[in-house]
Amino acid sequence: MAAGRLELVVVRHGLTQWNRECRYQGQRDVPLLLPDALPGLDRLREALEAQAFDAVHCSDLIRCRQTLAHVIEGRERAWPTHFDSRLRELDFGDYEGRTYEELKDLEAYRVWIDSAGEQAPPGGESTAELRQRLEAWFAELLAGCSPHGQHRALVVTHGGVIRELRRRFEAIGFWEGGVSQAEGRRFLFTHDGEPWQCSSSSAVPAPASAVS
Structure with a gap:
């Protein structure tokens, strides 16, 4: 029987004023900086326009909702x-x-910086707590995938979320997993009699050198 396949396209929201000012946004509901965010959003939309998805998952914060609306x-x-x-x-x-x-x-x-986020900031959340909620979300996603089917999902989220997904699936360090606004990663998972495994990860949009 054919192996299952899941393609997860995970992208960060577009540019905001707080991104430009290098302010921590976290869970503040900061909107996109328009029209300055449009070039990045347009490039992302172009990279995804030929792709169809079985489902779309999006952070409920406005900057991700706006990004999703533009991309699709x-x-x-x-x-x-x-x-x-x-x-x-x-x-x-x-x-x-x-x-x-x-x-x-x-x-x-x-202390927080030196701990790579493992220690929660005052009044905030540790990366362990972030991982816990992402694990719950990802487990639900996999539960909805047939182990012998073909699935593709689009996820619009935040830089910290993508950093944690890269740490888990690419086995890289905390400081290596950053992505820019309106960019992300394409993760490919396979299921062939064993639990789902990440078999590859690549940049979205693809670097210019890779598509020239």
């Missing part, structure tokens, strides 16, 4: 869409709305 404009009714708070960015607590320059001399901030 004209195809909104083509696939079931799930807005899910488990796909939100890490909760940065007291650091939300502040910049590195404003925080760098605080001892608690330095």
Whole structure:
């Protein structure tokens, strides 16, 4: 019997004013910075326009909703869409709305940075807590996939979420997993008598050198 296959296209939301100002956004509901965000969104839409999806999953925060609306404009009714708070960015607590320059001399901030997020920021969430909610979401996603079927899902989320997915599926360090706004990763999972395994990961959109 044929092996199951899941293609997961996971992308970060487009540019916001707080991105431009290098402020921690976390779970603050910050909208996209328009029209400045459009070039990145247009490039992402072009990269995905020839692809169909079995389902769409999106953080419920406005910057992800706006990104999704732009990327699948004209195809909104083509696939079931799930807005899910488990796909939100890490909760940065007291650091939300502040910049590195404003925080760098605080001892608690330095401890948080040195822990690679494993220690929760004041009033916020640890990366272990982020992983826990992502694990629950991913387990539900896999439960809905036939072990012998072919599936493709689009996920619109945040940089911290993608960083954690890359840490898990690419086995890279915390600081290596960052992606820019309106960019992400394509993960391919296979199921062949064993639990689902990630067999490859690549950049979305593909680098110019890879498509020239």
